[in-house]
Amino acid sequence: MNYILFSFVTFVLMMSVIILGFIQVINYLKTIDPEYNGDKAEVLEKGEFEKLDIRLIEDLNGWIEIVDENNQVIFTKGNVIEKKERYTEEEVKALTFNARSQYSIDTSTFKGKDNKEYVYIVKTPKDDEDSDEDDEKLEENIVDLGKGIGRYILVFIILFVINVLFFSFLMMRKIKKPLEKIKTGMKEISEGNEEIYLEYKGEKEFADICSSFNSMVKKLNEAEEEKKKLEESKQKMLADISHDLKTPITTIQGYSEAISQGVITSPQEVNKYLNVIYQKSNNITELIDLLFQYVKMNHPDFKLNKENNDISEFMREIIAEYYEEIEDKGFLIEFEIPEESMYCIFDKTQLKRAVSNLISNAIKYNDQGTTMRIELSESEHGHRIYVGDNGIGIPDELKEAIFNPFVRGDEARSSTGGTGLGLSITKQIIDKHNGTIYLVDDKCKGFKTVFKIWIPK
Ligand code: ADP
Numbered sequence: 001m002n003y004i005l006f007s008f009v010t011f012v013l014m015m016s017v018i019i020l021g022f023i024q025v026i027n028y029l030k031t032i033d034p035e036y037n038g039d040k041a042e043v044l045e046k047g048e049f050e051k052l053d054i055r056l057i058e059d060l061n062g063w064i065e066i067v068d069e070n071n072q073v074i075f076t077k078g079n080v081i082e083k084k085e086r087y088t089e090e091e092v093k094a095l096t097f098n099a100r101s102q103y104s105i106d107t108s109t110f111k112g113k114d115n116k117e118y119v120y121i122v123k124t125p126k127d128d129e130d131s132d133e134d135d136e137k138l139e140e141n142i143v144d145l146g147k148g149i150g151r152y153i154l155v156f157i158i159l160f161v162i163n164v165l166f167f168s169f170l171m172m173r174k175i176k177k178p179l180e181k182i183k184t185g186m187k188e189i190s191e192g193n194e195e196i197y198l199e200y201k202g203e204k205e206f207a208d209i210c211s212s213f214n215s216m217v218k219k220l221n222e223a224e225e226e227k228k229k230l231e232e233s234k235q236k237m238l239a240d241i242s243h244d245l246k247t248p249i250t251t252i253q254g255y256s257e258a259i260s261q262g263v264i265t266s267p268q269e270v271n272k273y274l275n276v277i278y279q280k281s282n283n284i285t286e287l288i289d290l291l292f293q294y295v296k297m298n299h300p301d302f303k304l305n306k307e308n309n310d311i312s313e314f315m316r317e318i319i320a321e322y323y324e325e326i327e328d329k330g331f332l333i334e335f336e337i338p339e340e341s342m343y344c345i346f347d348k349t350q351l352k353r354a355v356s357n358l359i360s361n362a363i364k365y366n367d368q369g370t371t372m373r374i375e376l377s378e379s380e381h382g383h384r385i386y387v388g389d390n391g392i393g394i395p396d397e398l399k400e401a402i403f404n405p406f407v408r409g410d411e412a413r414s415s416t417g418g419t420g421l422g423l424s425i426t427k428q429i430i431d432k433h434n435g436t437i438y439l440v441d442d443k444c445k446g447f448k449t450v451f452k453i454w455i456p457k
Helices: 002-032 040-046 055-059 089-097 128-190 204-260 267-298 311-328 348-365 410-416 422-432
Strands: 063-067 073-078 103-111 117-125 307-310 332-336 343-346 371-378 382-389 436-439 449-456
Touching: 002 128, 040 103, 055 063, 089 117, 128 204, 204 267, 267 422, 307 311, 311 332, 311 343, 311 348, 311 371, 343 348, 348 371, 348 382, 348 422, 348 449, 422 436
Parallel strands: 332 371
Antiparallel strands: 063 073, 063 117, 103 117, 307 343, 371 382, 382 449, 436 449
16 A cells, blocks of 8 residues: 555656646746747637737837738737738738848748738847847756756755655554554564464554464474473383383393302203393394384484385285284284286385284283284375274273383383384385374274275375
């Protein structure tokens, strides 16, 4: 609005200056051409000779005559020095070439309203001094014209500057208040005030800035919160790792000390202790391997090795690999994998690790007689993989955080020695494929634990 108003006022100013300048030039033209008279032709044609404006001719001590077609002078006006009633034909012809005459004579013809031809004669006394005066007058007029136009330009500049200052002041008033608010907000946030909220109702642009500022503050707070959580989870992870490493290492230390100091002597006992040591060192290796895998995946430089693969064939290969183990454990297996090839871009090694984690968990945590179901289907933009079982199910208290590292059930903690890293690695892999994985809340087709994976095509 301000810009439009400003432009409009400037335009009006400019137009006024141009129009006034134009008028000045016309006036000037009138002064340099004593015969100039915008209405002369019209006045003559109408025969309203009295209305003729001959002030400039009079200034030069001249007069005008109007002669009809019979060379009869029908009208005179001005300082008539030599009155003439009529002209002879020769006199009329000689009028303009009359170098010897003491007058400067100017003639022009026009048609009157009776459609007859008339002659308009301007006579001014010839006088050298006068012509010098004329020149001086002309010069004066030019100077006056220059001064006049200069004055208009000066007035224009002054008005333009006032216009600029006025609109700057208006803008300042409008801008200052919200800017102050934003400045204070910035200052407060830099001083650590997270509660700051800018309330502003007014100019749309500033209202937008304030609302962007507010959402920025909100995002900053969320990021801060996220950072805090991440820090806490890192601390928790470190504590979990130390704990998980400490337990088997303490066992290894205690058992090996007992053997080396000869506390245990019977070969059977020694063998039993050595077996435990071996098992615990295996647990440590597994934990370190998984940890390495987890950390590697979290690194920003980690890249999947994606290729266009047949996902049906891929799933069949995994099932074939686990088939014997599943059967040995006394599980029933149902699977539904389409026979035709279905192509999709994924990292074969990593996706195999992800799906294998789900299958091996089902084998590890469930008892004989459990039915396991593996399914693959195609959706509009991707593929779905279901891995489910009707076994013991995941405890409710673990469900929400099941994909976080080191989250594991009591079963895993005590007997199987699970690390709690398997599902978090699986989730990382699916995330890297821009896919989704979740644990189905309710029983799905009678299966207690069902993981659903979706991978985009
Ligand atoms: P880990 O198996 O090393 O403990 P995971 O992250 O793979 O770690 O699994 C986390 C926990 O989820 C396990 O400790 C277990 O209690 C539970 N869990 C995972 N899959 C199943 C399943 N199919 N049936 C029952 N419990 C499961």
